[in-house]
Amino acid sequence: MMVDVQKMEQLADNLAVQEEVQGRSLFADARRRFLKNKAAVVSLIILCAVLLFSIFGHMITAWSNEEIDWGILGQIAELGAPSIENGHYFGTDQLGRDLFARVVQGTQVSLMVGIVGALIAVVVGTLYGAIAGYTGGKVDNVMMRIVDILQSIPYMFVLILLLVVFGRSIFMLFVGIGLISWLDMSRIARGQTLTLKNKEFVEAAVATGVKPITIILRHIVPNLLGVVVVYSTLLVPQMILTESFISFLGLGVQEPNTSWGAMIAEGAGAMQYGTLWQLAFPMFFFIITLFSFFFIGDGLRDALDPKDR
Amino acid sequence: MALLDIQNLRITYDTPDGVVEAVRNVNLQIDKGETLAIVGESGSGKSQTAFATMGLLPHNAQVSGSIKYQGQEIIGLSHEEMNKLRSNEIAMIFQDPMTSLNPYLRISDQMAETLIYNSPNGKRMKKKDAIAECVRMLEAVKIPNAKNRIHLYPHEFSGGMRQRVMIAMSLLCRPKLLIADEPTTALDVTVQARIMDLLVELQEEFHMAIVLITHNLGIVAGSCERTMVMYKGEVMEQGSTVDIFGKPSHPYTQGLLSAVPRLNQDEERLVTLDRSFETQMAEG
Amino acid sequence: MSTKEPILSVRDMRVEFKIKKQNALPWHQPEILRAVKGVSFDLAEGETLGIVGESGCGKSTLARAIIRMIPSQGGEVFWQGRDLMKMNEKGLLGIRKEIQMIFQDPLASLNPRLTAGQIIAEPLKTHHPSTSKDEVKKQVRELMEKVGLSARMINRYPHEFSGGQCQRIGIARALITNPKLIICDEPVSALDVSVQAQVVNLLMDLQKELGLSLLFIAHDLSVVKHISNRIMVLEFGDIAEIGEAHDVIHNPQSPYTKELINAVPIPDPIAERKRIAERRALEAKA
Numbered sequence: 001m002m003v004d005v006q007k008m009e010q011l012a013d014n015l016a017v018q019e020e021v022q023g024r025s026l027f028a029d030a031r032r033r034f035l036k037n038k039a040a041v042v043s044l045i046i047l048c049a050v051l052l053f054s055i056f057g058h059m060i061t062a063w064s065n066e067e068i069d070w071g072i073l074g075q076i077a078e079l080g081a082p083s084i085e086n087g088h089y090f091g092t093d094q095l096g097r098d099l100f101a102r103v104v105q106g107t108q109v110s111l112m113v114g115i116v117g118a119l120i121a122v123v124v125g126t127l128y129g130a131i132a133g134y135t136g137g138k139v140d141n142v143m144m145r146i147v148d149i150l151q152s153i154p155y156m157f158v159l160i161l162l163l164v165v166f167g168r169s170i171f172m173l174f175v176g177i178g179l180i181s182w183l184d185m186s187r188i189a190r191g192q193t194l195t196l197k198n199k200e201f202v203e204a205a206v207a208t209g210v211k212p213i214t215i216i217l218r219h220i221v222p223n224l225l226g227v228v229v230v231y232s233t234l235l236v237p238q239m240i241l242t243e244s245f246i247s248f249l250g251l252g253v254q255e256p257n258t259s260w261g262a263m264i265a266e267g268a269g270a271m272q273y274g275t276l277w278q279l280a281f282p283m284f285f286f287i288i289t290l291f292s293f294f295f296i297g298d299g300l301r302d303a304l305d306p307k308d309r
Numbered sequence: 310m311a312l313l314d315i316q317n318l319r320i321t322y323d324t325p326d327g328v329v330e331a332v333r334n335v336n337l338q339i340d341k342g343e344t345l346a347i348v349g350e351s352g353s354g355k356s357q358t359a360f361a362t363m364g365l366l367p368h369n370a371q372v373s374g375s376i377k378y379q380g381q382e383i384i385g386l387s388h389e390e391m392n393k394l395r396s397n398e399i400a401m402i403f404q405d406p407m408t409s410l411n412p413y414l415r416i417s418d419q420m421a422e423t424l425i426y427n428s429p430n431g432k433r434m435k436k437k438d439a440i441a442e443c444v445r446m447l448e449a450v451k452i453p454n455a456k457n458r459i460h461l462y463p464h465e466f467s468g469g470m471r472q473r474v475m476i477a478m479s480l481l482c483r484p485k486l487l488i489a490d491e492p493t494t495a496l497d498v499t500v501q502a503r504i505m506d507l508l509v510e511l512q513e514e515f516h517m518a519i520v521l522i523t524h525n526l527g528i529v530a531g532s533c534e535r536t537m538v539m540y541k542g543e544v545m546e547q548g549s550t551v552d553i554f555g556k557p558s559h560p561y562t563q564g565l566l567s568a569v570p571r572l573n574q575d576e577e578r579l580v581t582l583d584r585s586f587e588t589q590m591a592e593g
Numbered sequence: 594m595s596t597k598e599p600i601l602s603v604r605d606m607r608v609e610f611k612i613k614k615q616n617a618l619p620w621h622q623p624e625i626l627r628a629v630k631g632v633s634f635d636l637a638e639g640e641t642l643g644i645v646g647e648s649g650c651g652k653s654t655l656a657r658a659i660i661r662m663i664p665s666q667g668g669e670v671f672w673q674g675r676d677l678m679k680m681n682e683k684g685l686l687g688i689r690k691e692i693q694m695i696f697q698d699p700l701a702s703l704n705p706r707l708t709a710g711q712i713i714a715e716p717l718k719t720h721h722p723s724t725s726k727d728e729v730k731k732q733v734r735e736l737m738e739k740v741g742l743s744a745r746m747i748n749r750y751p752h753e754f755s756g757g758q759c760q761r762i763g764i765a766r767a768l769i770t771n772p773k774l775i776i777c778d779e780p781v782s783a784l785d786v787s788v789q790a791q792v793v794n795l796l797m798d799l800q801k802e803l804g805l806s807l808l809f810i811a812h813d814l815s816v817v818k819h820i821s822n823r824i825m826v827l828e829f830g831d832i833a834e835i836g837e838a839h840d841v842i843h844n845p846q847s848p849y850t851k852e853l854i855n856a857v858p859i860p861d862p863i864a865e866r867k868r869i870a871e872r873r874a875l876e877a878k879a
């Protein structure tokens with residue numbers, strides 16, 4: 001029960017540390033937390049490697065993605081296997097084209113499609129859902145019915161219509177992806193917004209007189225981020241697969257260009273001839289990218305949540 | 310052996326604005342059936358001490374020292390073992406009722422869940438029985454029309470009712486140690502008195518030990534044998550409530566007691582704490 | 594106080610909640626809970642009206658209905674002569690600059706993804722968007738110190754504060770735009786007596802300086818008595834009694850007020866234990 005003098009001294013020392021504090025940005029904080037997550041960092045490195053591979057890969061091979069190696073055509077199963085000597089590092093495809101060059105080029109397309117699709121979903125879908133959910137009432141009803149309608153129209157029909165009207169181009173591929181990618185996201189964002197809307201801190205912002213659009217951007221959207229980020233990393237592989245479907249319809253990437261989806265389909269078809277490498281290489285890239293996105297998404301969600309450290 | 314024995318507890322946080330020492334050198338013991346009050350300045354580490362005992366500190370907290378519950382060390386206990394302790398032995402009433410209730414679940418579901426999975430007699434309870442038991446508990450904490458109200462969502466309750474739901478929930482499994490973190494802040498004095506009666510009743514029946522964290526010195530005076538005073542993360546003094554209220558030895562305690570507003574005083578300004586003791590003490 | 598024109602007058606305010614029974618079918622009538630049943634009062638400029646009452650009697654609901662956070666089923670609210678209930682959203686935004694609210698649940702009313710500094714600055718940024726960054730920061734720091742928070746905590750997130758510290762962030766947020774009226778829903782419930790005194794004194798100082806009016810909801814009768822000019826006692830959504838603070842406390846008229854005052858615990862172990870023992874003996878007899 002005695003007053004401990006030493007204790008009080010320490011206490012006063014505690015109080016003496018009153019130096020100026022640095023500003024603290026959400027971004028710098030998030031980066032610090034992200035870097036602590038080993039799986040996420042490794043994944044990020046892998047993803048960067050894949051990206052570099054897609055950009056600079058064509059420099060280290062003599063072959064292009066459309067040249068046919070006439071020397072091995074017809075004997076793919078015997079001569080087309082991966083080998084350093086003839087320069088086909090990943091082997092060749094059924095037509096004798098260099099698989100390495102094709103994977104490099106396919107990676108460009110697929111990564112682009114995945115990332116653009118996810119971005120559209122995040123930006124358009126989140127905002128759309130948040131606005132619908134926050135405004136509520138008639139506006140919400142109309143906005144969500146539009147989503148219903150877009151989702152109920154057969155996708156193939158829309159694509160064919162686009163193809164007929166605008167002709168084929170890589171640009172149309174992104175239009176096609178953009179059209180569907182945000183629909184599910186907007187529903188998820190709306191659902192979350194409905195529950196956030198009743199939270200007291202949103203009520204406090206309303207009582208303060210903050211304008212609705214500011215409330216959405218400052219109070220709702222940041223609190224949606226966790227769900228949004230996770231869902232969008234699931235969306236990336238879905239978009240990559242959708243691309244192969246669109247391409248199959250003749251809207252997207254056209255021969256001799258290719259993509260992961262197309263190559264995996266071809267590789268799977270050619271398996272019966274014993275050319276397993278045609279499936280293995282594109283599949284390998286597809287899978288490591290999937291996993292990377294998954295872990296990065298997980299890391300991002302934790303990093304963006306100030307509560308979790 | 311004390312039921313709960315905390316030795317040299319220290320909790321620090323590494324924040325961008327420096328190391329925050331939330332709790333420092335806290336020692337406390339509590340026996341079966343005893344009531345200990347923790348009072349002290351806002352931000353003095355009372356809740357942090359409670360969280361540490363429940364194993365609920367955030368991931369970035371650095372803890373040292375020892376917390377023994379019935380001789381078993383709690384710091385460093387695995388998730389499962391801690392969960393088991395929390396469901397059967399130690400219960401906590403959280404300071405912030407709204408953030409500790411799930412907004413998407415009806416009160417009935419949240420309350421019954423605890424009973425169904427950890428009923429006091431070890432058997433799995435039927436949902437109907439569990440809900441009936443929950444209603445009884447809600448009636449005990451004076452929720453009007455508890456039978457119908459139990460099926461509402463948390464946001465349909467008033468602030469004080471949520472707090473009472475938290476109290477009822479923590480008592481359902483008959484804990485041996487109850488940590489009540491400011492359990493009556495949102496309650497008027499009449500309901501507050503009822504709640505304290507209920508706690509005393511249960512304590513006598515089940516020999517429950519209570520750690521009561523509160524700012525309400527009237528409650529401390531009325532129902533706690535021992536009192537511990539905290540200031541800036543440290544224990545200033547602890548001892549029997551009668552002694553501490555009668556002749557407080559620490560200048561902080563003296564200041565705190567003299568700052569209590571009373572119904573029959575008519576001063577223009579409320580008394581605040583004279584913090585000059587900090588520098589006095591530091592100087593020697 | 595009656596000489597002045599009231600700044601806020603509430604007439605016959607009524608709020609009802611529809612409560613759906615569990616497993617109710619769509620055509621079942623929901624039960625109606627009448628949370629506020631026709632409350633009227635006036636508040637003058639620079640005046641404090643304390644509101645007390647049993648937990649669940651409709652204090653928070655009344656407060657939220659006044660500033661139209663929830664719909665009311667009848668009644669009028671005049672703010673400086675203008676009827677708030679008939680105002681459109683745009684008009685309301687202007688009024689919200691003058692009326693601020695401190696919420697009952699401290700942590701829940703703070704956005705977990707904003708720092709303390711950003712939270713406190715929000716009203717300022719909303720209503721005075723041209724204020725420079727440095728000026729905002731300066732005001733936030735000043736205010737934090739005034740409510741007893743160290744300014745170096747400015748970059749922390751709400752979950753890194755204690756309950757009472759969160760409550761003070763909420764108080765600072767309500768004060769920063771110098772509003773004319775603050776509706777305080779248990780603003781000091783999580784504070785120890787000395788910090789509580791500091792905050793109450795701050796509010797009273799501002800009142801003297803700027804003519805701030807307060808609606809002060811609290812359970813601690815001694816604090817309510819201290820800060821209020823008048824006290825309104827609510828019981829089941831109705832006014833049990835309203836009058837000068839001193840009269841209500843020292844000469845209560847309604848039985849409920851008497852009961853409340855008798856139940857106030859005394860911060861003295863010997864006297865308080867005696868009081869409890871007497872009460873229990875009395876109850877055992879009855």
Ligand SMILES: Nc1ncnc2c1ncn2[C@@H]1O[C@H](COP(=O)(O)OP(=O)(O)OP(=O)(O)O)[C@@H](O)[C@H]1O
Binds near residue numbers: 324755
């Ligand atoms: N996650 C955290 N990171 C950094 N500092 C923290 C964190 N959590 C709590 N603190 C600090 O630790 C100190 C003790 O907090 P604690 O919640 O234990 O206070 P308390 O005594 O319960 O106060 P109150 O009566 O206001 O609830 C406070 O100064 C608080 O700011």
Ligand SMILES: Nc1ncnc2c1ncn2[C@@H]1O[C@H](COP(=O)(O)OP(=O)(O)OP(=O)(O)O)[C@@H](O)[C@H]1O
Binds near residue numbers: 652697
């Ligand atoms: N959104 C809602 N839906 C249904 N009922 C509600 C809702 N909000 C409040 N109520 C009910 O209205 C009544 C009054 O609640 P209110 O929050 O105003 O009480 P209070 O006086 O603030 O109590 P406390 O002191 O406990 O905070 C309570 O019975 C509560 O259950």
Ligand SMILES: [Mg+2]
Binds near residue numbers: 355756757
């Ligand atoms: Mg606390």
Ligand SMILES: [Mg+2]
Binds near residue numbers: 469652654697
């Ligand atoms: Mg309330």
